[in-house]
Amino acid sequence: MERVTSHPASQGLFDRARQVSPGGVNSPVRAFRAVGGTPIFMRSGSGAWLTDVDGNRYVDLVGSWGPMLLGHAHxxxxxxxxxxxxxxxxxxxxxxxxxxxxxxxxxxxxxxxxxxxxxxxxxxxxxxxxxxxxxxxxxxxxxxxxxxxxxxxxxxxxxxxxxxxxxxxxxxxxxxxxxxxxxxxxxxxxxxxxxxxxxxxxxxxxxxxxxxxxxxxxxxxxxxxxxxxxxxxxxxxxxxxxxxxxxxxxxxxxxxxxxxxxxxxxxxxxxxxxxxxxxxxxxxxxxxxxxxxxxxxxxxxxxxxxxxxxxxxxxxxxxxxxxADTEAYARLDDASAQLQRLVAEALDAAGVTYALQSAGNMFSVFWGVDKPVTDFAGAQAQEAWRYRPFFHAMLDAGVYLPPSAYECWFVSAAHDSEALSRIAEALPAAARAAAQATPEN
Known part of the structure; x- marks a missing residue:
């Protein structure tokens, strides 16, 4: 599996950004405060993929927080x-x-x-x-x-x-x-x-x-x-x-x-x-x-x-x-369904307790939850600390997830078999990292 090993260019840009912008970002969740580490600065996107300023390539599950229904640079x-x-x-x-x-x-x-x-x-x-x-x-x-x-x-x-x-x-x-x-x-x-x-x-x-x-x-x-x-x-x-x-x-x-x-x-x-x-x-x-x-x-x-x-x-x-015609929505829904199945299989195999919830093709995971979440109190009760090691394991394996446990995962009509295969390869190790996590790590 292709691995992401370092982010020196992102680190350099982040250091510069913090000198001229509050927290080095223009929207708070981008700062990686919830997951730790250096925010990744992207250079380009194509279809289901993003490439950062260090040349690392990722399957994108953020999609600019939703707009990229057809994928990047259609x-x-x-x-x-x-x-x-x-x-x-x-x-x-x-x-x-x-x-x-x-x-x-x-x-x-x-x-x-x-x-x-x-x-x-x-x-x-x-x-x-x-x-x-x-x-x-x-x-x-x-x-x-x-x-x-x-x-x-x-x-x-x-x-x-x-x-x-x-x-x-x-x-x-x-x-x-x-x-x-x-x-x-x-x-x-x-x-x-x-x-x-x-x-x-x-x-x-x-x-x-x-x-x-x-x-x-x-x-x-x-x-x-x-x-x-x-x-x-x-x-x-x-x-x-x-x-x-x-x-x-x-x-x-x-x-x-x-x-x-x-x-x-x-x-x-x-x-x-x-x-x-x-x-x-x-x-x-x-x-x-x-x-x-x-x-x-x-x-x-x-x-x-x-x-x-x-x-x-x-x-x-x-x-x-x-x-965004009928065929595009069919591809989008199919990609989401496949991804939800892959996530569930990996978390089940690792013994992670979770609730995976969806609204149409939008979905997210609630960590350490053994029943459906129906309100804000239920969402806050999750073990969000399990997401940090999961996030970084996926990032290291070339999958870019939302840098917060409280966000939705977004797919696009461009998420094809290659993109889903990269995610499938990354999930088992990430699920194990979540299973082994503690509130302190």
Whole structure:
């Protein structure tokens, strides 16, 4: 098996980065604090593979945290982007690609109208503002362990980033900003009913990940999202389904295609990101036309963005979505199913207790857990320290995993037999390392 032996160029870049950036990174989980060691600086990606600045090659199971549905550097996406760049990188005016991308999103999802933005955080922040403006109410409901970007009002028990860094609260967020945020246990219908019974006429919206993926993958219990939609409707609140992670990844219609479309319910608002940008900064929020038309310039709720609908990002996203056909999703689902089977077999053989959970083709492992994880408390109870030696054994064998036990594993339509074989070869030793781990090592 090809081994990864050293990272001197990554170490050198990390040393330089720490002199000019907090922690040497531009997003906290990249710093490897949860797993230890030097962050790996990548030079290029192709298909299912990444190559670092030292020339080491890895099977990628991060996928830029979800966007790379087709794999890295897909030739048709690159060609479309190159053509778009040749026409100019930003105009500050409307352009055709943003209309085409909006039409594609409306055609795939239950939204009737959509506004493009530049990040998932911006999408959820704007959806919350719109919900408050539409209802004239202030309170919002979220679930512990669900992450909706680094929006001040939503950084309360927010999942992977805060958990990974061990931060119980986030300094810089005044207490009054989260005073109207009600945090409930995920998958807990009784808690939802109690909150709406007490505050129903004050709640503007309930926001939830369509399937929780930022405390590890914790799927909604059967019928839970429909229950949330019906509860919100009963009390005049808006139901916001956050599909930044699941949108256009688990089906062409996102997670709504798995549980909403078959059951006949629709969220009032949805947020999207990641896949819809094709690897570029792009996101969106959309929903009912009567709600969306409260946005300026039609309505009074203000929202704007200098680079919203950027022609390069929208071209990359549109091309990605057009290539994400039935065959692409079949390859993606098959690769995920094979990988989940390989992981389970290796952990079983090594005697590791675990729960492997999925939402469509997204999945993750909870370590030292002998029953399904249904909420944030269950996710926090895992033996996350077993992940550190597992992660480094996989990294040394040329497999790049998320550098946190609380993150989702992502595959792509480009994960072929060669990539899966590399993972299969690496798993037994990594599983043994996890089995032998102690909290101190």
């Amino acid at each position: 030739p048709e996406v690159l060609a479309a982007v190159a053509e778009a760049v040749g026409r100019g990188t930003s105009f500050g005016t409307p352009s055709e690609p943003e209309v085409l991308l909006a039409e594609e999103i409306v055609g795939r999802t239950p939204v009737e109208s959509v506004r493009l933005v530049s990040s998932g955080t911006e999408a959820t922040m704007s959806a919350i503002r719109l919900a408050r403006g539409f209802t004239g109410r202030d309170k919002i409901v979220k679930f512990a362990g669900c992450y909706h970007g680094h929006v001040d009002a939503l950084l309360a028990e927010a999942g992977s980033g805060v958990v990974t860094l061990g931060l119980p609260e986030t300094p810089g967020v005044p207490a009054h900003v989260t005073a109207d945020t009600i945090v409930l246990p995920y998958n807990d219908r009784a808690a939802v009913e109690a909150a709406f019974e007490q505050y129903g006429d004050q709640i503007a919206c309930l926001i939830t990940e369509a399937a929780a993926g930022n405390m590890g993958v914790v799927p909604p219990e059967p019928g839970f999202n429909r229950f949330l939609a019906e509860t919100c409707r009963k009390h005049g609140a808006l139901f916001i389904s956050d599909e930044v992670m699941t949108g256009f990844r688990v089906t062409r219609s996102g997670h709504w295609g798995l549980d909403g479309e078959p059951e006949g319910w629709r969220p009032d608002l949805l947020t999207f990101g990641k896949v819809m940008g094709g690897g570029f900064p792009a996101a969106a929020f959309g929903g009912r036309r009567d709600v969306m038309e409260q946005l300026a310039p039609v309505g009074p709720v203000y929202q704007a963005g200098t680079l919203s609908g950027n022609p390069i990002a929208t071209t990359a996203g549109l091309t990605t979505l057009r290539l």
